[in-house]
Amino acid sequence: MKQHLLLPLSFALACALSSAPALADQVKVYRCQGADGAVALRDTPCKPGQRQEVIEMTRPTDPPASPPGATAPAPTSAAPAPPPPREVVVYRTPPRPMYECTTEEGETYTSDNGDGNPRLVPLWSLGYRDRHSRGGLVPIGNTWIHDSCHQLPQAEVCARLRDRRYEIQRAYHSALQSERHALDKEQRGLDARLDNDCGAD
Known part of the structure; x- marks a missing residue:
């Protein structure tokens, strides 16, 4: 008769022991709210006068260790390489030409165009004759003339600018x-032109 009683007791004890770890994984968190509305989380009951709310949570556990010889997870693909920097090209304005002009009197001056200074002169000063006159040279009108000009080499232009x-x-x-x-x-x-046309110095 005693043997029949021991068997159920042993079975009940075994069941209680097997459920003990599950109960140990539960934790209680106390949410306490004071009179000023401030809320605090505690692992012990709230102080007197505070509004208490009990929250049951499962205690977090570490993930199981990897068995020996387990392969590590494959690394994630690397982020794509950034695009190469764009090449910035700065274009300069083409160098402006400079001309040296000579007047009829032999004086020289520089100009940004090769037209020469125009001036109005009488035709008789150029040696024109009136065929109907008896006396040689007579004024028979006016005309525009320009000084003769030639373009200077760029090195000479930069030297004159300096x-x-x-x-x-x-x-x-x-x-x-x-x-x-x-x-x-x-x-x-001058400084702007030297910087663009001559590289400054």
Whole structure:
């Protein structure tokens, strides 16, 4: 008779022991709210006067260890390489030509075009004759003439621009205030042209 009683007791004890770990995985969290509305989470009951709410949660556990010899997960594909930087090309304005012109009197000057300074002169000054007159040269009208010009090499252009900039700097200290404004404006134009046409220096 005693043997029949021991068997059910042993079975009940075994069932209780098997369920013990499951109960140990449950934890209680106390959500406490004070009179000012502030909320705090505790692992012990709330203080007197606080509103208490009990939340049962499952205790987090670490993932099971990988068995020996297990292969590591394949690495994720690397992010695509960034595109190569774009090449920025800066185009300069083509160098402006400079011409040296010579007047009829033999004087020279520089110009940005090869037209030469036009001037109106009487035709008789060029040697034209009136066929109907008895006396040789007579004025029979006027015409426009231009000075002869030729284009300078770019190296000569840059040299003359630098010479003019040096002349401006020398004249600036002795110039009147009204003259300095014009010199400043001319030098700014020279500096910009030297930077574009001659690479500055």
